[in-house]
């Protein structure tokens with residue numbers, strides 16, 4: 106077939122399809138999201154979002170036990186959520202091939218940390234494969250399924266942002282039949298009671314020895330001899346590409362694709378054949394530690410940064426004593442500084458209404474945030490909450506936070522804020538405990554009917570699934586009621602109605618103990634919502650405007666202070682949400698578009 | 702491809718301006734012309750309005766997909782202030798194509814920051830090869846502000862001497878059917894655009 110330009114994520118989907126993957130599940134997370142979105146377009150594979158990564162991996166492992174080739178995909182921090190099943194599946198092994206994709210994010214392009222998930226492979230005692238471009242994504246994922254079945258192990262398929270989101274040429278292959286393995290009850294393998302687990306642990310250790318033997322000769326691990334054996338470089342993943350770019354054909358490379366268990370013999374052979382040994386890897390000194398354990402001296406993290414993302418320039422600066430070329434003329438005059446351009450809540454975003462109402466009650470509340478679009482509400486001018494740690498942590502941590510504040514005499518009410526997808530992901534247990542323990546917390550669910558931050562994926566609350574089938578939408582409010590929280594402590598409001606939202610907040614502040622506010626309005630970037638808002642906008646009447654700048658405090662990108670006037674000058678950007686109208690004390694803003 | 706084996710292009714702008722679509726078409730055209738191509742983008746935030754960049758490398762054989770500071774042969778700024786932000790990525794002697802269109806970021810809208818003045822003048826004192834490409838203006842004249850990116854694509858194809866690929870077919874394939882005609886027109890205008 107003709108080569109096509111595919112991103113790493115697209116190539117993983119292609120490869121999984123070619124490998125006969127029959128079941129795939131994921132929870133969205135940049136940079137992994139497009140794997141399932143693309144895989145869902147192929148025939149013969151059942152692709153679904155799980156409500157979190159643990160559920161997604163468990164859907165996949167169940168399918169594997171049942172005899173299907175199965176894949177689960179997630180971003181790096183998602184694997185923390187799914188670590189429990191991963192670590193025990195290492196003991197159990199598989200029936201149909203099982204591949205777990207972890208998409209790491211060195212540089213924190215869109216994440217709360219830059220953890221290096223290669224360290225999970227030795228902990229979970231599962232094989233690990235690392236591609237370095239899109240074609241390897243396709244071929245290695247096929248190899249990963251074969252490896253999984255041949256060695257009876259789940260395979261951790263570790264990617265990084267630059268592999269996931271870079272496009273390079275791929276030659277599509279011929280898909281294999283998604284043949285099912287027979288399912289036979291086997292409690293000695295899959296029912297991990299202590300008696301079974303003890304036995305399985307020994308078997309896993311044996312399996313890993315066999316895998317390491319294989320890794321020494323696997324085509325996924327290769328030596329590329331250069332024109333010289335002066336410098337030898339051990340590397341994997343995207344770091345291989347950077348090393349290649351900087352050191353070219355002059356150096357020799359041990360390019361590792363099967364990176365757990367690491368091939369000791371192969372590393373020894375390579376290390377002995379070169380005069381100077383470099384280990385070039387992004388993130389933790391994972392390869393370097395092994396090389397040193399084998400007794401070889403090498404240059405690694407003393408020159409290659411451990412923090413952040415690598416690029417060729419960084420390597421050049423670290424290893425080669427020449428400055429990288431500068432783009433400007435000598436003695437150039439200083440340039441003006443570019444203003445910051447942070448991502449902001451969209452014009453018309455329903456979350457802005459919620460934060461605007463909350464902002465009017467700043468003296469009596471403390472906000473606790475979570476991960477999603479509404480996380481942008483921490484920035485000025487909204488400054489809606491004080492901290493956010495990881496998905497789902499707002500409700501649960503607010504229980505302890507409110508306790509601590511009360512103990513030190515701080516009477517402010519804690520408002521814990523998360524989105525609908527986050528609620529389904531891991532917010533529910535926190536709510537259960539808040540209600541059960543009578544925590545003095547207002548749990549707020551910002552229900553915009555979608556997983557917006559990661560590019561608008563379905564949630565358990567939507568009426569369609571990833572494959573486009575009609576499904577049962579799970580009702581957020583019904584779930585809240587099911588905790589037993591009395592109805593007078595539950596409010597459902599439209600966040601663009603500031604008065605109603607504020608009234609609910611006042612009730613929550615007044616009530617001692619748990620309270621729930623469901624702030625409900627769909628994201629304005631949803632296609633049908635955007636369509637229904639076409640032709641609607643607001644405008645400022647310059648005769649009435651007194652320049653009080655109240656409307657600028659809501660941080661809407663459609664309102665500007667330009668040449669001494671307050672204007673809404675882009676009717677396409679403005680959705681006519683009317684929030685600015687509600688905050689203007691002088692009635693200077695009015696609807697300009699056709700009000701339906 | 703004189704001397705060096707590869708070319709690095711960096712396209713920068715504001716989310717929603719269509720830099721990614723432009724990069725996709727450009728990359729596909731380069732593949733059709735027989736180059737090895739890698740394109741790298743950073744996305745993942747749903748909202749519009751942030752600073753965005755895509756990087757394209759092409760040549761005989763490409764390894765690393767991303768371009769570091771001082772490595773871009775061609776920097777294409779879809780917005781004026783973004784040219785300033787990304788200028789350090791330009792190689793000495795590289796070309797800067799700049800659309801003088803202004804999009805105010807929120808800190809400027811709220812008065813927390815100011816939009817820089819004399820951007821083109823300052824940059825031309827520093828960059829040897831600065832080309833001003835009023836693509837947004839052309840797109841507005843066509844009654845289709847969103848086709849700014851196709852005007853720039855046309856301009857780039859001419860600038861890089863890449864006429865050999867079936868660019869118009871690619872544009873037609875990649876843009877939404879409803880906007881096909883105006884985007885093709887935008888591409889043509891761009892290809893004929895005189896850049897100062």
Ligand SMILES: Cc1ncc(C[n+]2csc(CCOP(=O)(O)OP(=O)(O)O)c2C)c(N)n1
Nearest residue numbers: 134476477478479524525526527556557558
């Ligand atoms: C454990 C984990 N999984 C996935 C992500 C990626 N992620 C960040 S925000 C988000 C979705 C938030 O959706 P929602 O709560 O509905 O808020 P919205 O963005 O729609 O406002 C996801 C999946 C993450 N940061 N952590």
Ligand code: SF4
Nearest residue numbers: 451454478557628629
């Ligand atoms: S994508 Fe939707 S939820 Fe996210 S900021 Fe924009 S409008 Fe708000």
Ligand code: SF4
Nearest residue numbers: 453661679682683685
């Ligand atoms: S109506 Fe006001 S707040 Fe709403 S999008 Fe338009 S300018 Fe922004």
Ligand code: SF4
Nearest residue numbers: 650651653654656689
């Ligand atoms: S809030 Fe009203 S009066 Fe005040 S600056 Fe805005 S439009 Fe003018």
